[in-house]
Amino acid sequence: MLGALAAIPVLIAIAVRVTSGSSSGRGPAFLDQITQNGLFVALTAMVVSTPLFLPLTVGVVAGDTISGEASHGTLRYLLAAPAGRVRLLVVKFVGAAVFCLSAAGSVVLAGILIGAILFPVGPVTLLSGDTVGPVESIGRLALVASYVAVSLLGLSAIGLFISTLTDVPVGAMAATVVLAVTAQVLGALPQLDWLHPWLFTNYWLGFADLLRQPIAWDSFGSNAVLQLGYIVVFGALAYSRFTTKDVLS
Amino acid sequence: MTAALAAAFAVETRGLTKRFGAHAAVDDVHLAVPRGSVFGFLGPNGSGKTTTIRMLLGLASATAGEIRVLGRDMPHELNTVLPQVGALVEGPAFYPFLSGAANLHRLDTANRYAPGSTRNTRVRDALARVGLGHAEHKKVHAYSLGMKQRLGLANALLSPRELLVLDEPTNGLDPQGTREVRHLVRSLAADGATVFVSSHLLSEIEQICTHVGVMSAGRLVSQGTLDELRSTSDRRVRVVTPDPEAATRVLSGLGMQPVAFSESDLRPGDVESGVTAGLTDSVAPEEVVAALVTAGVRVRGFELVSSTLEERFVELTGEGFDVVQ
Numbered sequence: 001m002l003g004a005l006a007a008i009p010v011l012i013a014i015a016v017r018v019t020s021g022s023s024s025g026r027g028p029a030f031l032d033q034i035t036q037n038g039l040f041v042a043l044t045a046m047v048v049s050t051p052l053f054l055p056l057t058v059g060v061v062a063g064d065t066i067s068g069e070a071s072h073g074t075l076r077y078l079l080a081a082p083a084g085r086v087r088l089l090v091v092k093f094v095g096a097a098v099f100c101l102s103a104a105g106s107v108v109l110a111g112i113l114i115g116a117i118l119f120p121v122g123p124v125t126l127l128s129g130d131t132v133g134p135v136e137s138i139g140r141l142a143l144v145a146s147y148v149a150v151s152l153l154g155l156s157a158i159g160l161f162i163s164t165l166t167d168v169p170v171g172a173m174a175a176t177v178v179l180a181v182t183a184q185v186l187g188a189l190p191q192l193d194w195l196h197p198w199l200f201t202n203y204w205l206g207f208a209d210l211l212r213q214p215i216a217w218d219s220f221g222s223n224a225v226l227q228l229g230y231i232v233v234f235g236a237l238a239y240s241r242f243t244t245k246d247v248l249s
Numbered sequence: 250m251t252a253a254l255a256a257a258f259a260v261e262t263r264g265l266t267k268r269f270g271a272h273a274a275v276d277d278v279h280l281a282v283p284r285g286s287v288f289g290f291l292g293p294n295g296s297g298k299t300t301t302i303r304m305l306l307g308l309a310s311a312t313a314g315e316i317r318v319l320g321r322d323m324p325h326e327l328n329t330v331l332p333q334v335g336a337l338v339e340g341p342a343f344y345p346f347l348s349g350a351a352n353l354h355r356l357d358t359a360n361r362y363a364p365g366s367t368r369n370t371r372v373r374d375a376l377a378r379v380g381l382g383h384a385e386h387k388k389v390h391a392y393s394l395g396m397k398q399r400l401g402l403a404n405a406l407l408s409p410r411e412l413l414v415l416d417e418p419t420n421g422l423d424p425q426g427t428r429e430v431r432h433l434v435r436s437l438a439a440d441g442a443t444v445f446v447s448s449h450l451l452s453e454i455e456q457i458c459t460h461v462g463v464m465s466a467g468r469l470v471s472q473g474t475l476d477e478l479r480s481t482s483d484r485r486v487r488v489v490t491p492d493p494e495a496a497t498r499v500l501s502g503l504g505m506q507p508v509a510f511s512e513s514d515l516r517p518g519d520v521e522s523g524v525t526a527g528l529t530d531s532v533a534p535e536e537v538v539a540a541l542v543t544a545g546v547r548v549r550g551f552e553l554v555s556s557t558l559e560e561r562f563v564e565l566t567g568e569g570f571d572v573v574q
């Protein structure tokens with residue numbers, strides 16, 4: 001799955017490379033800047049994968065945590081080992097969180113590598129107009145990756161909870177992904193303004209603030225607090241569900 | 250630990266009940282499994298054996314009743330109890346894309362009370378003990394049914410255990426494997442462990458168990474030592490003779506209720522007739538023979554028949570083939 005994610009920036013870079021010159025002003029914000037600076041491949045890939053590809057993989061991983069064990073029948077043996085229900089839940093969530101980080105990390109890393117191979121790399125002009133060198137730019141991209149990884153933690157907690165509800169992993173995965181998409185659709189409806197600050201997807205594309213000088217940490221902070229809230233709520237739900245669940249698989 | 254050692258029963262339940270909706274899968278079960286025994290947990294399909302085992306292991310919660318395992322309350326003291334319990338529940342289950350050894354490693358790591366330093370040795374010993382030494386690096390999806398079953402047993406033997414709970418351990422095993430399991434159970438019992446083994450293979454149970462409990466439609470209909478279970482049913486005498494009428498008169502005279510052989514009583518090589526009768530406590534078998542001979546009955550065969558475990562089992566759980574709900 002990490003390989004598939006890493007393929008996204010590669011595809012973008014190759015597509016831009018092949019068609020370069022003819023297309024300017026089309027596509028996502030940073031697309032036409034790629035030809036001037038390869039580092040934009042990573043950023044573009046992040047913008048492209050945040051709404052769907054990353055939530056998809058996180059949904060698969062988080063939805064599989066408990067239900068996957070249940071469907072294999074290994075859940076009963078883990079619990080009889082005894083793994084401890086709370087401990088198992090924590091380990092599974094940590095695993096999902098590590099996946100979030102590696103997922104975002106592999107998109108950025110693959111983006112930087114392929115960008116450096118196919119395009120020139122140089123100083124980057126930030127959104128605030130300042131210019132930073134390539135090394136600092138890579139630092140900023142690492143920040144973007146951690147921002148996105150944090151963004152996905154709430155979804156992981158939701159997936160973990162859904163995973164405790166069923167013995168059918170595909171169901172839990174699909175439900176988690178559908179929730180991620182639904183939240184983004186709701187977030188796009190201006191009529192539901194009041195709801196937006198509560199949606200776990202609300203700050204998903206807010207990492208642009210990390211590309212200013214000085215860095216605007218506001219959205220990072222709000223995002224972290226919001227995701228923490230989701231972790232607490234859905235972690236508690238998963239806990240109360242899983243510690244009382246009859247394991248009959 | 251002292252509490253655990255002091256308890257006379259390895260497993261004890263009081264009024265154990267589990268309902269799925271309105272249907273009681275386990276209904277008011279009072280189990281008493283003595284320490285050091287090999288306890289056969291019998292019952293037809295759907296009689297609640299696996300459900301009971303799930304509750305003993307804290308996998309499912311009981312609707313009502315109390316459970317003590319190794320002298321401790323379950324599921325409250327689960328973390329103290331389960332490290333001492335090896336389990337095989339409703340067939341083995343493993344990650345198909347990991348090798349047998351890797352699967353055992355993973356499960357042993359899940360047990361936070363199992364020392365990591367001895368893990369490799371323990372995994373290898375457990376695999377050797379179930380005869381899987383040569384297949385340890387094979388992926389589990391390439392295992393046969395019996396090999397998976399053996400791996401499941403190996404998992405139960407990863408640490409030294411005081412209690413083994415084995416749900417149909419010989420399922421899918423070849424005759425050698427079945428024999429090995431019998432050996433294994435005996436050697437575990439010889440080492441002082443209690444073995445709680447569920448099965449519906451009566452000959453199996455008859456060979457390895459010291460105690461038996463019989464489930465029927467969620468209820469524990471009988472429990473005790475193997476001999477107690479067999480002897481609660483009456484013994485019968487079986488007389489092969491060409492003079493069935495005379496024999497009938499003699500046996501009736503002794504206060505018994507003889508019946509002439511029916512078609513199904515005949516065995517190859519028997520003469521065409523004979524009688525059977527239940528043996529009452531007041532008459533010894535040898536007195537029956539003496540009375541028959543004195544009365545001039547030509548006795549060609551005399552046999553004392555105690556019912557087999559199978560007959561007793563059918564008697565307790567009913568003849569019907571359909572699963573009882």
Ligand SMILES: Nc1ncnc2c1ncn2[C@@H]1O[C@H](COP(=O)(O)OP(=O)(O)OP(=O)(O)O)[C@@H](O)[C@H]1O
Nearest residue numbers: 248269274292293294295296297298299300301574
């Ligand atoms: N998850 C479940 N939901 C509803 N009913 C169940 C569930 N699991 C078991 N049952 C019911 O509980 C009863 C006992 O099932 P159990 O699996 O304990 O039987 P068993 O004695 O182990 O049978 P077998 O010899 O076939 O393994 C059955 O009537 C079964 O239909």
Ligand SMILES: [Mg+2]
Nearest residue numbers: 298299339416
């Ligand atoms: Mg069963």
